[in-house]
Amino acid sequence: QNLSFQLNYPHESSASFSPNMAEHHTVSECKHKANPNAGGSLSGNGLSGGLTQPAGWQSLLSFTILFLAWLAGFSSRLFAVIRFESIIHEFDPWFNYRSTHHLSTNGFYEFLNWFDERAWYPLGRIVGGTVYPGLMVTAGLIHYLLNLLHVTVHIRDVCVFLAPVFSGLTAISTFLLTRELWNQSAGLLAACFIAIVPGYISRSVAGSFDNEGIAIFALQFTYYLWVKSVKTGSVFWTIGCCLSYFYMVSAWGGYVFIINLIPLHVFVLLLMQRYSRRLYIAYSTFYIVGLVLSMQIPFVGFQPIRTSEHMAAAGVFALLQAYAFLQYLKDRLTKQEFQTLFFLGVSLAAGVVFLTVIYLTYTELGCLYLYSVYAKIHIPIIASVSEHQPTTWVSFFFDLHILVCTFPAGLWFCIKNVNDERVFVALYAISAVYFAGVMVRLMLTLTPVVCMLSAIAFSSVFEHYLGDDTKRENPPAEDSSDEDDKRNSGNLYDKAGKVRKHVSEQDKPEEGLGPNIKSIVTMLMLMLLMMFAVHCTWVTSNAYSSPSVVLASYNHDGSRNILDDFREAYYWLRQNTDEHARVMSWWDYGYQIAGMANRTTLVDNNTWNNSHIALVGKAMSSNESAAYEIMKSLDVDYVLIIFGGVIGYSGDDINKFLWMVRIAEGEHPKDIRESDYFTPQGEFRVDKAGSPTLLNCLMYKMSYYRFGEMQLDFRTPPGFDRTRNAEIGNKDIRLKHLEEAFTSEHWLVRIYRVKKQENRQPLEHKLRSVLAKQKYTSKKKGKKLNKKSV
């Protein structure tokens, strides 16, 4: 008895009655087991308590759980490294790796001024001004610090392991945020969830060196600091929040989510009559400092005061000032009628302005749904990206498993016991769900909030059903509705006073729960969690841990074959072509060519120039001689394509071909028509029945060059494409302007050399006239382009 009431001096700030209990019970139980003689004096300070004190145990336990969550999150992201090697995955990470490499070898200022002449030939790319540098700077800084300590780690390893390490930090910031929202035990659960949830792992496995890997940490940490600053109204926390926001801006374009969600939170609080001085301080400071800081990123520049997606923040700022001013007047003025009129008028006007701004914002850019619908119709290049597709129901379950079912419960708990920060999490949840429904990619922003809310749900359930009956008599906690004003004063110290208030309610909850129900519910919940863990591991291992640069196939006896064709071909390019050779390929492979082959590319995954991509698409979809003209005008030396027909790799260029046609058609509707590539029945086929345009276009010819002679096995005819399960229609392919330069072992990558023109009498070099040059630049169409280039 003695032991248990000592625990009534919690060190917990947070409120609501139930969670505290669970927390204390687990801790006290643990204490009973571990140290039955524990007594000693009570100290409210969690840190300074030794192990003889419950607070000490509690902080040790939290520390251990967080550490284990970090460890579990880190190690479950290592599947790819263990199965394959420490390698950068996929496409975008290769660019990030390349620029980090540039940063670490040439220094920060060189990086900011870096003009990459190897991309977008002949345009080039100002890398320093067109990237979010946060990721590179983080990795570069870690590398620099390690080297300063003489820990000779290669920059590649830093890049590979950055995302798993940051997942631990994400877990901790999620813990902090959930603790602010609910309580410590929910926080610990949330940390464990986020550490292993596939929705987040999909973007942060070892080797996936992408912005999102660090941005989710920045996002969660910014939100934590925001909640903290709204709670305390202290400038200190708000400045911390701004710095974290600055980091987020430097790391990912998703910062727009923050700069819209926080104003929305403020706005909703105002609507709910929850205006307070703390809110005023927090938001005013955040807006001003955050704005100034965010403008320091070269890529962002003046966008925060120019573009509409940042306008909501400005509108709310103005509204808040007006509101605060009115509050001030309200204190001073006595003319009640005038004041009310004034108040009504101004707030109405401000509200209208704000709503218009919000409306504009959310229709134009924030509302990604409309955007993506628009994009799907008008900009095929955006629609062609697989991660821009709308999310299917399956992928919700796949990425979040049981959490997707429990998080509405958590949301309900939050709304039921609403306070300032729970308003925030509710808004966070609702907007994130909306965005995740629009685009697969944005599942990532949903994942943290789902983890937090599910943790709240689980934690509430556990502490109802897992709690010990005898302990339950201990007076539980406080009402969350009035904790708001308590926060201003001594926060948590006046607990005893509150306890008395609610003594009468103490035996109200779950009186009728028998031990059987309790144990059944607990077992069920534990089972769910177990299945969740199993599912997470399975998904991580099977779906998200393939480097996609290296493919693996398994034999009948379970032994593994590694298909290393991509690197084979890229390395061939790197070693055996001229250093300034220009490689034309579809944009998907641009970053990889730049990163692995170190050669100049025409287009890459930073798809900023649609017409350039369309030109490449046009070259791929035209016949050889037309394509040759385009390639000549673009100074192409090599053409690289991906062909999966030999091994049955479905992500090859023929399967992507229709996108090339569509994108080319968007810019050159006279020369390329999508319908030409279909059979009269409207089918896309590569066999004899396929349309002649398709069977003679450059992509087809390059893919199937000499493939018609190849017999893969005895059951199929020669030239049988395993990916499309068809015998190819054009087996007699002759190339006139191209020659095969390299084909990888499994024919996955084929590289063609563009033949130089026949020798002619060299002309005297003439200076190009300025007039012609102007014409040249003013012309958009590729076809014209090469006529002018004399």
Add this chain to the structure above:
Amino acid sequence: FQLHFECLFFVFFKFRADGLVNEEVRRTLDLSTHLAKVSAEVLVANHGASAVQSFTLALESDLAPHLAYIGASVKGDEEEDNSLALKETSIQGRSGTFFQVQLPSALAVGEKLRVKVETVFTHVLHPFPSHITQAEKQLVVFQGNHYLYSPYPTRSQTTRVRLASKTVESYTKLGNPSKNDEVIEYGPFKDVPAFSQDAMKIHYENNSPFLTISSITRTIEVSHWGNIAVEETIDLRHTGAVLKGPFSRYDYQRQADSGISSVKSFKTILPASAQDVYYRDEIGNISTSHLQVLEDSVEVEVRPRFPLFGGWKTHYIIGYNLPSYEYLYTLGDQYALKMRLVDHVYDDQVIDQLTVKLILPEGARNVHLETPYPIVRGPDQLHYTYLDTFGRPVLVATKKNLVEHHIQDMVVHYTFNKILMMQEPLLVVGAFYILFFTVIVYVRLDFSITKDPAAEVRMKVASITEQVLTLVNKRLGLYRHMDDAVNRYKQSRDSGTLNSARKTLEAEHRALTNDITALQARLKAEGSDLAEKVGEVQKLDGQVKDLVCQSCQESERLVAGKVKKETYITSEKTLAGKRQELIARIDGLLDAL
């Protein structure tokens, strides 16, 4: 011109004066690989007037720049050959490169000695045509000398040329040579004068891998913790006929003789104790390799990412760990590392440029390098890696044009103070110590610039409450003692003990109550509303005490026979019930504390 002739004559005369004559020469030109291995067995006879200590070897000026290795040995009667020391010299007026060979013992007049001279030339087989398509075979041209280039006249000589294949486009036909499969035999030539040259030209098919290591950097990192890490960074190039036109994977896979001169893979032999072998390049692990652990070596089948055709190059890194006990010898503070200066990469290897970097442990001094052949030492460097403070000394040495014959041991001597071994563990211990100490300091000390009165009050209140709790529990314990005393009294009927027990109870109770009241006052002073609760507890406790006293009196009366047993029991029951109730209330209040 006259003078020049005089000189020439003089030199010529000088050699005549040596009186050495090549009695019998058997030359073998092995051209079956991309190297030209020329060996000659020479029977040297002294026909001069005096015994000679040394004789001279000569190389043609065309071939001399390509010389990778030259060695001479005396062919003894037994199996073993005694290798001889060579020193480069020059002979005025004669083109070419000359080596003076020191004989083990003076060659007396009229005596004969059988000497074997071995030379290896690199890059002397030139592909012709220099560009071939994938389907074509590789033809090379060798240009040499039919005779042994020697400063001495030769009595009789044969030359035997071993080629890579039967197919020979053309060859010079001096003295009607005989050709038999892959072998062409010239000679015998009789009485060839000194310094005679006659151009030999053989154009033949040679599809052996023309692999050249254009540069290799071999890094050997010695750790006194039992490991030697070796890493070789290799630039490899196919120096045969350059591939012209397309490379067709289809032909390469389906036709056996397509790309016959290309290199698909080769074997690298590593030391038997090599562990943790890795084979990678800038973009990651090269997955196309196989490792085979044999009894006396570890064999790596190195397969570059792509087959190497003529003119193609690749670059890779191969590394492994070796246990240091096999290579590192020690005597006190003296250490000696005996390792291969350059190791095997592939059979008949050609290394254009070798750089060896030897990283010795931090604190190694008096470094001294012994090499089996002369090598260019670069300036020493410093290398920093894990837990280094002042850097590890790095020896850098370079050499050009090496072949398999250069796989020989070098020895590095240095001194190292064993105390320095403790430096790194101590560094780690120190770092952790500082870390923990910082945490301890941070946790124990208050760094806030403002006081937090609330927290202090809270802590004070907590400690006071704690004291109150113990005191109240003690006080409740007193009542139990009293009960025991009363029970004992009921049996013993000794009122003395009862009185004394009562007295002690009174005294202790008073003391405790006073203490609690004092604490309550302090609580009040701190402004905690717990004081009220403590007051309530006090009040309840007073009632409990009254009840205890009452029961005590009752028992006295029972013992004195003033009340009946039944009445006593009922009153005792009610008293106990009241007490129970009060104590429960006290407990409740205590819980609330």
